[in-house]
Amino acid sequence: MKKELTKGFFKENPTFILVLGLCPTLGVSTSVSNAIGMGIAATLVLVGSNFLVSMLKDYIADSIRIPSFIVIIASFVTVVQMVMNAYLPDLYAALGVYLPLIVVNCIILGRAEAFASKNSPLASVMDAIGMGIGFTMSLTMIALIREVIGNGTISFFAWKIALPGLKDNPVRVLAAPAGALLLMGYLKAMFNKIQEKKK
Amino acid sequence: MRLVALLITYVFINNFILVQFMGLCPFIGVSKNSESAIGMGLAVTFVTAVSSTVCYLIYYYLLVPFSLEYLQTVVFILVIASLVQVVERFIRVTSPSLYKALGIYLPLITTNCIVLGISIININEKYNLLESFVSSVAAGLGFTLVIILMSNIRERLELSDVPKSFRGLPIAFVTAGLMALAFMGFDRAIISNLHLA
Secondary structure, three states: OHHHHHOOOOOOOOOOOOOOOHHHHHHOOOOHHHHHHHHHHHHHHHHHHHHHHHHHOOOOOHHHHHHHHHHHHHHHHHHHHHHHHHHOHHHHHHHHHHOHHHHHOHHHHHHHHHHHOOOOHHHHHHHHHHHHHHHHHHHHHHHHHHHHHHHOEEEEOOEEEEOOOOOOOOOHHHOOHHHHHHHHHHHHHHHHHHHHHHO | OHHHHHHHHHHHHOOOOOOOOOOHHHHHHHOOOHHHHHHHHHHHHHHHHHHHHHHHHHHHHHHOOOOOHHHHHHHHHHHHHHHHHHHHHHHHHHOHHHHHHHHHHHHHHOOOHHHHHHHHHHHHOOOOHHHHHHHHHHHHHHHHHHHHHHHHHHHHHOOOOOOHHHOOHHHHHHHHHHHHHHHOOOOOHHHHHOOOO
């Protein structure tokens, strides 16, 4: 059970090892608060959909399983959207179109198909929590690097620290879309290197 | 004029891959050779154009009158998933040669963020039907342009000496990043300079 939980952190990290769900990863990683918000939203959807898919796996016919999974995921996304719109309107506005796009996040459909449709509900929830934490961690890591170097600040929802020196002359390219792609390339290379050494 | 401005916006200025990061998975996955890149690009353009028009009609003539706007996400993804199936069948029957070229890419398109993304953006930006159609065709064309450029670069990368840890995905991301830097040259100012807005 513990293995199901921890494999998402590093060994099967959804962002850096499996390279899934990149649109939100790069799209909202301009600030740490957005990254954590997106991570939590995706984790909630992931836990809900993995649990339901694994409960219903014996009742869903094989030929229509993908559309069924998508409907289950879309319903959870809608719930998360409505809750976030009601209680965290600022975050809702900041995440914008990337929030409904959780539906087509390959991590969630991928886990439903590859794991939840074959395993028990408890194991699926563990897997979802682990993958969700792995996703949130990598998202936050990218966001932290981009925010510190590209904007010279560290923000966590309400409070914000401006870093002296960097705040006045940030490396703006890292805050721009191009910087996200470059950073992703270098981080992926770093993870490849670490994996190679382990072998 | 507004339509030309929309076209330039979504092909160059707000390019879906390089600026909004939508459709990155197929972009990285299918850009290994230029033939499949063209196939994927055309298939995506076709599906975005059809599905965002259908989504537009369903949203304004079905969801809004019954005030069911909150079902947007669920309905749109269902429309897209079923449309992709219909399009696949239709092409298979009417044009076997086109099916041969696009066939394997069509099922992948359901989970392409661009298709759902542009449908939602059309609603959020309150475009009318013609504007929605143009913006979604432009989104598809922008995707096609970048994926073709990328596939040509990657064909060359195969032959060049890349450090071991960078082989494969990392160098593809770095290349995409450099392309995005170049695309930053397309600024909103283009539209006002050309007197389009």
